Amino acid sequence: MRTVQCRKLKQQLPGLERPPFPGPKGQDIYDNISAEAWQQWLQHQTRLVNEKRLNMMEASSRSYLQEQMQKFFSGEEVDQAEGYVPPSS
Numbered sequence: 694m695r696t697v698q699c700r701k702l703k704q705q706l707p708g709l710e711r712p713p714f715p716g717p718k719g720q721d722i723y724d725n726i727s728a729e730a731w732q733q734w735l736q737h738q739t740r741l742v743n744e745k746r747l748n749m750m751e752a753s754s755r756s757y758l759q760e761q762m763q764k765f766f767s768g769e770e771v772d773q774a775e776g777y778v779p780p781s782s
Contacts, residue, residue: 699727701766706730718759726766734765744774 697708706727712719713731722731738758741747747754764771 697725697727699730700725701730701733701768702727722766730766734762737765737771738762740774741772745772 695708695710696705698704699706706729709723709726709728709731712723726734738761741758741761742749742754747757749755761771763769
């Protein structure tokens with residue numbers, strides 16, 4: 694199993710099986726983001742799309758999600774879905 698030094702979770706973890714999409718951004722995620730962090734992003738992205746009622750046919754919605762994804766993986770503050778309460782662990 695391939696491992697990566699995950700930029701988001703700051704540890705060596707199993708990586709993705711393939712880049713999540715073509716091009717340099719997909720390759721960067723493949724090389725530097727763990728499968729676990731990618732799953733966390735997909736869950737966060739789904740909440741944003743649903744709560745903010747984003748239309749993925751609109752370029753502005755896609756660029757907004759790209760911006761949020763960059764921030765998420767860089768450890769910056771990201772927008773939260775209003776009304777979302779994270780499960781207590």
